[in-house]
Amino acid sequence: MRQVRVKAGLIVAALGCAVPAMAQEAPAVLPLNTVQNGPLLVSADMRQGTDLSGPWHYSIDPYRAGIAGFHGEMPERGQQRYADVDVRKAMAEDNRTLYEFDMAHSPTAALPGSWLAQTPEMRHYQGLVWYQRTFDVPAQRKGRTFLRFGAANYTTTVYVNGQPVGRHEGGFTPFAFDVTKLLRDGANQVTIGVDSQATAITVPPPVTDWENYGGVTRPIRLITTPDTYVDDAWVRLTRDGRITVSAHLDGPQAANSAVRLRIGELKLELAGKTDAHGDWRATMAAPRALVRWSPETPRLYDVTITAGEDTWRDRVGFRTIETRGADILLNGKPVFLRGISVHEEEIGANPARVITPDAARALLGEVKNGLHGNYVRLAHYPHSEVMTRVADEMGLLVWSEVPVYWMVAWSNPQTLATARNMLAENILRDRNRASVAIWSVANETPVTDARNVFLRTLVSDVRRLDDTRLVSAALLVDRAKDAAVPTMTLADPLADVLDVMAINTYNGWYTSDRLADLPGSVWHVPANKPLVFSEFGADAKAGFHDGGAGQKFSEEFQAEYYRKTLAMADSLPTLRGMSPWILKDFRSPRRQNPDFQQGWNRKGLISETGQHKMAFDVLAHYYQAKDQAGR
Numbered sequence: 001m002r003q004v005r006v007k008a009g010l011i012v013a014a015l016g017c018a019v020p021a022m023a024q025e026a027p028a029v030l031p032l033n034t035v036q037n038g039p040l041l042v043s044a045d046m047r048q049g050t051d052l053s054g055p056w057h058y059s060i061d062p063y064r065a066g067i068a069g070f071h072g073e074m075p076e077r078g079q080q081r082y083a084d085v086d087v088r089k090a091m092a093e094d095n096r097t098l099y100e101f102d103m104a105h106s107p108t109a110a111l112p113g114s115w116l117a118q119t120p121e122m123r124h125y126q127g128l129v130w131y132q133r134t135f136d137v138p139a140q141r142k143g144r145t146f147l148r149f150g151a152a153n154y155t156t157t158v159y160v161n162g163q164p165v166g167r168h169e170g171g172f173t174p175f176a177f178d179v180t181k182l183l184r185d186g187a188n189q190v191t192i193g194v195d196s197q198a199t200a201i202t203v204p205p206p207v208t209d210w211e212n213y214g215g216v217t218r219p220i221r222l223i224t225t226p227d228t229y230v231d232d233a234w235v236r237l238t239r240d241g242r243i244t245v246s247a248h249l250d251g252p253q254a255a256n257s258a259v260r261l262r263i264g265e266l267k268l269e270l271a272g273k274t275d276a277h278g279d280w281r282a283t284m285a286a287p288r289a290l291v292r293w294s295p296e297t298p299r300l301y302d303v304t305i306t307a308g309e310d311t312w313r314d315r316v317g318f319r320t321i322e323t324r325g326a327d328i329l330l331n332g333k334p335v336f337l338r339g340i341s342v343h344e345e346e347i348g349a350n351p352a353r354v355i356t357p358d359a360a361r362a363l364l365g366e367v368k369n370g371l372h373g374n375y376v377r378l379a380h381y382p383h384s385e386v387m388t389r390v391a392d393e394m395g396l397l398v399w400s401e402v403p404v405y406w407m408v409a410w411s412n413p414q415t416l417a418t419a420r421n422m423l424a425e426n427i428l429r430d431r432n433r434a435s436v437a438i439w440s441v442a443n444e445t446p447v448t449d450a451r452n453v454f455l456r457t458l459v460s461d462v463r464r465l466d467d468t469r470l471v472s473a474a475l476l477v478d479r480a481k482d483a484a485v486p487t488m489t490l491a492d493p494l495a496d497v498l499d500v501m502a503i504n505t506y507n508g509w510y511t512s513d514r515l516a517d518l519p520g521s522v523w524h525v526p527a528n529k530p531l532v533f534s535e536f537g538a539d540a541k542a543g544f545h546d547g548g549a550g551q552k553f554s555e556e557f558q559a560e561y562y563r564k565t566l567a568m569a570d571s572l573p574t575l576r577g578m579s580p581w582i583l584k585d586f587r588s589p590r591r592q593n594p595d596f597q598q599g600w601n602r603k604g605l606i607s608e609t610g611q612h613k614m615a616f617d618v619l620a621h622y623y624q625a626k627d628q629a630g631r
């Protein structure tokens with residue numbers, strides 16, 4: 001066992017003698033879980049499992065003592081929050097023993113949910129928080145047990161029964177660990193350390209325009225599978241009209257194993273065998289009876305893949321999405337994307353970034369029913385899988401993106417590896433969602449050579465992982481100085497490798513342009529591809545009216561900004577959609593105007609509590625007219 005250093009005044013005894021020995025010491029840095037080495041458990045939300053939502057004990061660790069240790073050493077027993085020990089008992093039995101934590105008697109918080117909304121003292125906490133709870137497992141266990149996280153922001157370290165399990169980086173994508181061998185009959189303990197701190201090399205970096213909701217924001221579940229199970233599966237309609245399945249089995253019987261895809265309602269069956277790596281791919285012409293998924297007919301089918309003792313399930317819609325010249329074609333027909341951007345933040349005065357199905361329906365219902373939309377931009381990072389499920393059910397096309405935002409460390413190989421892994425985790429999670437139409441690799445990233453190399457790598461990753469969807473990125477445009485009318489040029493070389501060009505534009509809000517001049521704006525944009533406005537918007541404080549005096553932050557100004565920007569949009573011949581900024585006011589620590597913002601970005605068409613602003617109706621009427629005109 002590792003030598004425990006004795007430090008006068010801090011640790012008064014060599015702890016090894018006073019507390020139960022751990023079978024294995026935890027390494028200071030646990031192995032990183034990635035798509036390459038971790039279980040994928042694709043469509044895990046359709047598998048049976050034990051939800052570990054509910055009260056967890058927590059303990060803040062602002063100096064990261066439980067990880068960083070002391071004098072460059074490993075953390076001592078007295079600081080390791082993950083120790084598998086009855087702290088009160090150990091200290092009572094031997095008064096030389098010192099623990100500077102006691103997770104089992106620490107306060108509790110309900111997970112999932114960011115700690116920012118947990119207590120008033122935690123409202124602005126950024127750093128490391130430890131969570132711990134116990135759970136029971138039956139003595140009669142079969143197969144494998146995984147601990148699966150929907151998401152935890154940003155770096156997560158996981159321990160089971162005091163044993164190191166692994167680490168994950170990235171706040172918005174799922175990860176899972178096979179914990180079968182670490183479990184014991186009856187009560188088990190799980191401890192996780194979640195560190196929300198962004199750095200110059202994280203994705204995203206520290207400066208963004210949204211709240212950095214630290215903590216466990218999506219459910220943690222225990223999922224049990226047979227020894228060999230379907231780890232990854234992708235069922236889709238390819239552009240040539242074929243239903244194609246790819247699956248990967250993991251486990252001792254993965255190679256040369258019989259597999260079968262069934263879509264009962266279509267009487268469709270495909271059977272085959274995995275190869276020596278556990279992979280299977282098969283394809284057949286789509287049956288004539290197939291009803292294609294679209295916003296108007298969001299038809300989903302129950303799909304199963306059976307392999308040995310395992311059955312993988314999902315509800316999948318089938319549609320094609322492609323471009324032809326400047327058009328976006330959904331199921332072969334041109335579509336205009338009537339959208340809006342949304343952050344992952346539930347409607348309410350004190351959001352905790354907990355997206356329940358009801359919270360997702362409340363947000364997306366405003367898009368679908370309120371705005372007459374057919375599209376949503378899930379900004380600026382992968383949203384909860386609940387959102388893409390609900391988008392599938394309601395019939396909303398989705399733009400899905402990774403938080404490669406503003407200024408990431410373009411030349412840092414670790415940052416690139418992080419971004420690539422995040423992108424892969426997002427795509428692998430949601431490849432079966434018909435709603436997802438566009439993968440975006442970045443938002444508003446100033447052009448440099450290093451940035452171009454970085455983003456091109458991500459674009460080719462998307463194409464390698466998914467050849468059935470479109471690739472985009474929200475780009476910046478050059479604005480001519482001293483031109484008589486607003487004049488914009490898209491000169492970003494990344495546009496060459498994208499399927500859809502996307503532009504964020506804020507003329508008349510962040511620029512001194514007069515709103516009246518917007519409809520006459522001049523745009524120089526390549527004409528060979530579809531263009532979308534990924535953002536435009538203006539702040540308004542709900543309830544603040546200026547009677548049309550043109551005052552920023554008034555509802556009237558925002559409404560007029562929308563009228564004029566929509567008129568400008570109408571003048572762009574290749575514009576094929578838009579996702580104005582944004583559906584709902586969202587928390588942003590950089591927005592501190594005391595009269596209007598108070599820590600919220602006020603560009604929402606509804607307030608944080610759901611109050612509609614005047615501009616909501618402007619956009620709703622515009623979309624309704626487009627919808628009725630079939631454009």
Ligand code: GCB
Nearest residue numbers: 209443444504535581601603
């Ligand atoms: C942008 C960013 C978005 C901001 C928005 C704003 O261009 O992409 O994250 O929140 O502008 O409100 O300024």
